Amino acid sequence: MTEKTPSDIIRSNKARSVAFHTLGCKLNFAETSTLKRHFSGRDFSIVPFEQKADVYVINTCSVTMDANRDCRKVVRRAQRQNPEAFIAVTGCYAQLEPDEIAAIEGVDLVVGARDKFDIFSLAGNFEKPDRTIIHRTDVNEAFDFHHAFSANDRTRAFLKVQDGCDYKCSFCTIPLARGKSRSPSVDEIVANARNVIDDGYREIVLTGVNVGDFGSHNGETFLDLLMQLDRLRGLERIRISSIEPNLLSDDIISFAAQSNTVQPHFHIPLQSGSDEILQKMKRRYRTDLYRRRVETIRNVMPHACIGVDVITGHPGESDAHFRTTMDFLKSLPVGYLHVFTYSERPNTTALGMSHHVSPKIRKERTHKLRRISEQKRFDFDSSHLGTIRPVLFEQELEDGRILGWTDNYIRVSMPHDPALVNEIVLCQLDDREPNKAVRGSIAASELSHKASITPRITIQQPVS
Numbered sequence: 001m002t003e004k005t006p007s008d009i010i011r012s013n014k015a016r017s018v019a020f021h022t023l024g025c026k027l028n029f030a031e032t033s034t035l036k037r038h039f040s041g042r043d044f045s046i047v048p049f050e051q052k053a054d055v056y057v058i059n060t061c062s063v064t065m066d067a068n069r070d071c072r073k074v075v076r077r078a079q080r081q082n083p084e085a086f087i088a089v090t091g092c093y094a095q096l097e098p099d100e101i102a103a104i105e106g107v108d109l110v111v112g113a114r115d116k117f118d119i120f121s122l123a124g125n126f127e128k129p130d131r132t133i134i135h136r137t138d139v140n141e142a143f144d145f146h147h148a149f150s151a152n153d154r155t156r157a158f159l160k161v162q163d164g165c166d167y168k169c170s171f172c173t174i175p176l177a178r179g180k181s182r183s184p185s186v187d188e189i190v191a192n193a194r195n196v197i198d199d200g201y202r203e204i205v206l207t208g209v210n211v212g213d214f215g216s217h218n219g220e221t222f223l224d225l226l227m228q229l230d231r232l233r234g235l236e237r238i239r240i241s242s243i244e245p246n247l248l249s250d251d252i253i254s255f256a257a258q259s260n261t262v263q264p265h266f267h268i269p270l271q272s273g274s275d276e277i278l279q280k281m282k283r284r285y286r287t288d289l290y291r292r293r294v295e296t297i298r299n300v301m302p303h304a305c306i307g308v309d310v311i312t313g314h315p316g317e318s319d320a321h322f323r324t325t326m327d328f329l330k331s332l333p334v335g336y337l338h339v340f341t342y343s344e345r346p347n348t349t350a351l352g353m354s355h356h357v358s359p360k361i362r363k364e365r366t367h368k369l370r371r372i373s374e375q376k377r378f379d380f381d382s383s384h385l386g387t388i389r390p391v392l393f394e395q396e397l398e399d400g401r402i403l404g405w406t407d408n409y410i411r412v413s414m415p416h417d418p419a420l421v422n423e424i425v426l427c428q429l430d431d432r433e434p435n436k437a438v439r440g441s442i443a444a445s446e447l448s449h450k451a452s453i454t455p456r457i458t459i460q461q462p463v464s
């Protein structure tokens, strides 16, 4: 049999369809988008995951036990849709548990996190093999950085600026799945951002595993990156997806406060409000530092929204520790919480700790914190009613109304008008129902000097 040349392979890919499913974080979504571009550049047509496809690619996460279960469900769904389809599974779960995934019926290729951008060469011509192919290399040898960005529509782009992590938090498998911290140069990210802006995006969300660690291995800093992006002509909004409290320096906060582009929105992982549990978790700060960060932000940007990650039920978390966490969170002037329930993960130090919390109590604690989060969100949004804020509208609709985000991360809805899509509009925030977006209207100050019903604001641009 004659061997197929690359052009044979590309020719036979024509008219094939591929569908993608992503589990987990924004970084995974950014990387799936880049994979999609790889496939469409090779004449595959991209179809929604709910449709029958020739190839299914599943980009997994392993942060929680649920993520593993979710992955198994998604593989089965793909198989139901087309039992003949070639199914490739990649991402963190594939890196950590390749044999577990290979054992799921229908999976043809398992590719570890480090090699996800090599799916094309590893899959041959996407013919179903007799036995599942497993390809996984040691993440400790992952020194390369793959650029990636994703977008929900043509409004906000999630730009990958960093990968991996050098920390050793007790509960976390990410360093095991993604390897050491690494990032490209400021210049490379600025060039990528330039392309994203030229494609029409108004907002860039800086994404990574430990974004604040950007540049730590090449003598640059995350602040250097922010300062260069801030000067980029045409970039109207920069949002930081999440940043560790020990890396969110006062200099970054003051720069954000005076920048026209860095949005007044910080997502800062806390994980526990008890210093004893933070120590067990091997986190690199204590609650006093966390509180100081929040207060500094509030002092210079009283309107900023602050989001908090928190984990319930880490081993050793007693009722008293949990009460301390609840009290700490209640006392913080923050806008919302992202609450995660601790789950046992292989090869983590938390797994070997004593005093594991029962799943029932973990769930109850999660429920309590989610109630606090709802109240915080309601209070934050309500405190801005009657004020005017710039809103970037997206294509998404809810009950026939168009949705957008303010600079300080309030979800706003307006009567649908297609001309609003991808526009930044000054809106008055009128009212809010629980668990709904705030209802907005075009600000009177805008209407008074613009004839159009879709006025735009001009964001001041520094000269670059």
Ligand code: SF4
Residues within 6 Å of the ligand: 165, 166, 167, 168, 169, 172, 173, 174, 175, 209, 210, 244
């Ligand atoms: S900082 Fe901690 S929780 Fe975050 S990715 Fe690194 S090890 Fe995991």
